[in-house]
Amino acid sequence: MKFPGQRKSKHYFPVGARDPLLVQTKPQAEQSASYIVGIDQTLVDIEAQVDVEFLQRYGLSKGHSLLVTDSVAEAIYQELQSRRLIESQFAGGTIANTLHNYSVLSDSASVLLGVMSQQIEVGGYAYRYLCNTSSKVDLNYLQPVPGPIGRCFTFVTDDGDRSFGINAGLMNRLTDDYVPAELIQGASALVISAYLVRELEGDTIKQATLKAVQQAQAAKVPVVLTLGTRFIIDEQPLWWREFIERYVTVLAMNEEEAEALTGFKDPLLAADKALEWCDLVLCTAGATGLFMAGYTEEETRRETSHPLLPGAIAEFNRYEFSRPMTRAACERPCRVFAHIAPYMGGPDFIKNTNGAGDGALSAILHDMAANRYHRQMVPNSAKHQQACLAYSSFSQLCKYANRVSYEVLKQSSPRLSRGLPEREDSLEEAYWER
Ligand SMILES: Nc1ncnc2c1ncn2[C@@H]1O[C@H](COP(=O)(O)OP(=O)(O)O)[C@@H](O)[C@H]1O
Numbered sequence: 001m002k003f004p005g006q007r008k009s010k011h012y013f014p015v016g017a018r019d020p021l022l023v024q025t026k027p028q029a030e031q032s033a034s035y036i037v038g039i040d041q042t043l044v045d046i047e048a049q050v051d052v053e054f055l056q057r058y059g060l061s062k063g064h065s066l067l068v069t070d071s072v073a074e075a076i077y078q079e080l081q082s083r084r085l086i087e088s089q090f091a092g093g094t095i096a097n098t099l100h101n102y103s104v105l106s107d108s109a110s111v112l113l114g115v116m117s118q119q120i121e122v123g124g125y126a127y128r129y130l131c132n133t134s135s136k137v138d139l140n141y142l143q144p145v146p147g148p149i150g151r152c153f154t155f156v157t158d159d160g161d162r163s164f165g166i167n168a169g170l171m172n173r174l175t176d177d178y179v180p181a182e183l184i185q186g187a188s189a190l191v192i193s194a195y196l197v198r199e200l201e202g203d204t205i206k207q208a209t210l211k212a213v214q215q216a217q218a219a220k221v222p223v224v225l226t227l228g229t230r231f232i233i234d235e236q237p238l239w240w241r242e243f244i245e246r247y248v249t250v251l252a253m254n255e256e257e258a259e260a261l262t263g264f265k266d267p268l269l270a271a272d273k274a275l276e277w278c279d280l281v282l283c284t285a286g287a288t289g290l291f292m293a294g295y296t297e298e299e300t301r302r303e304t305s306h307p308l309l310p311g312a313i314a315e316f317n318r319y320e321f322s323r324p325m326t327r328a329a330c331e332r333p334c335r336v337f338a339h340i341a342p343y344m345g346g347p348d349f350i351k352n353t354n355g356a357g358d359g360a361l362s363a364i365l366h367d368m369a370a371n372r373y374h375r376q377m378v379p380n381s382a383k384h385q386q387a388c389l390a391y392s393s394f395s396q397l398c399k400y401a402n403r404v405s406y407e408v409l410k411q412s413s414p415r416l417s418r419g420l421p422e423r424e425d426s427l428e429e430a431y432w433e434r
């Protein structure tokens with residue numbers, strides 16, 4: 001497990017197996033100490049640069065993810081091929097991207113639950129999927145299916161925005177007998193997306209996901225939900241609120257999805273509202289950066305030394321140096337908010353924003369898993385006198401998530417090909433300091 005983000009002093013964090021103190025206390029192998037599990041629709045992103053007229057012609061919606069039928073998918077594919085518009089075909093899926101990035105960043109294991117074509121051809125979609133996934137993502141639990149995985153037409157328009165057309169194949173056929181209870185129960189977190197409820201007739205992934213969520217809840221494993229696209233939330237916002245209230249610990253969304261869920265356009269107010277239903281919120285807001293909101297213990301909350309920020313909640317970042325806790329773990333829960341503007345104002349050139357939000361979530365997951373790892377390695381550390389959800393403060397979580405989004409934008413791929421640099425050349429080290 002790598003240290004989450006960067007700090008000047010890596011206090012307490014066990015980074016080397018040779019540390020003599022750690023060797024004495026190390027209770028179990030790293031692999032079993034911390035891994036995360038995610039459920040996803042296995043699909044390949046077929047990326048192409050198109051104009052808005054193209055999206056309209058195929059009934060797609062700019063910035064969103066919609067399903068397309070087999071016949072529309074074929075027509076799209078033919079047009080893309082004949083006009084030589086396909087730029088890449090690469091493993092995708094919002095949760096699988098998040099797991100991949102988590103594993104790249106943390107150098108630790110994650111486990112993907114989903115389906116995989118039982119017959120694989122070299123160069124085919126399933127083959128590409130397997131080739132483009134980090135070797136630290138355990139694919140041994142995938143359920144074999146007698147047909148294709150999904151295709152995600154990823155349309156990038158001139159402004160760099162991405163829109164998706166999903167052709168499902170058999171990606172929604174995961175059944176609950178491929179959701180092993182003991183795997184979920186031992187995880188640092190279970191990660192799911194709202195996309196998993198978007199089923200067609202005969203699909204089973206929603207049921208399988210519900211089973212996993214219930215198992216996680218029973219074992220007190222945090223359930224992390226990312227909202228995916230606003231249309232799914234728009235269809236039944238009340239259902240989602242109830243679902244989140246019942247099962248979800250950490251909620252990740254962008255500002256549009258946040259508005260669909262809460263009715264608030266302002267990301268800060270939306271995050272505040274969402275805290276009625278869950279414990280920790282990540283709300284990304286494109287060029288405005290990202291917000292986090294959550295709970296901490298009033299008695300031990302820590303004041304920021306950064307300037308206090310104006311916003312819909314005055315001086316909202318006052319306690320951003322506190323670490324997040326579940327509301328239930330606090331005797332006197334206090335709400336905490338934090339915000340960060342894009343790292344260095346964003347890359348000079350953004351080819352496309354595909355996966356920037358997933359990148360931010362993978363950083364939060366890394367920090368959460370690192371907390372559990374550290375608790376298992378150094379159980380009597382002062383860090384664990386309180387049951388915190390993450391290793392770092394809200395402020396540090398924002399920095400790390402933001403830095404990873406920047407890296408996704410810079411690498412122009414939702415899946416990182418490498419982690420963050422050990423040393424930042426271009427930016428003052430102050431970015432990582434408290
Ligand atoms: N145009 C942009 N300029 C600078 N940073 C950006 C831009 N778009 C996204 N980002 C960075 O990526 C993060 C996630 O972006 P966002 O577009 O909100 O996610 P999503 O892909 O879920 O819609 C932002 O919090 C920000 O750090």
Ligand SMILES: Nc1nc2c(ncn2[C@@H]2O[C@H](COP(=O)(O)O)[C@@H](O)[C@H]2O)c(=O)[nH]1
Binds near residue numbers: 356414
């Ligand atoms: N599992 C699903 N993943 C989907 C779907 N539609 C799009 N996507 C994936 O999202 C990422 C980009 O995420 P973002 O951070 O830019 O929102 C991309 O790689 C797609 O594969 C879907 O219906 N199901």
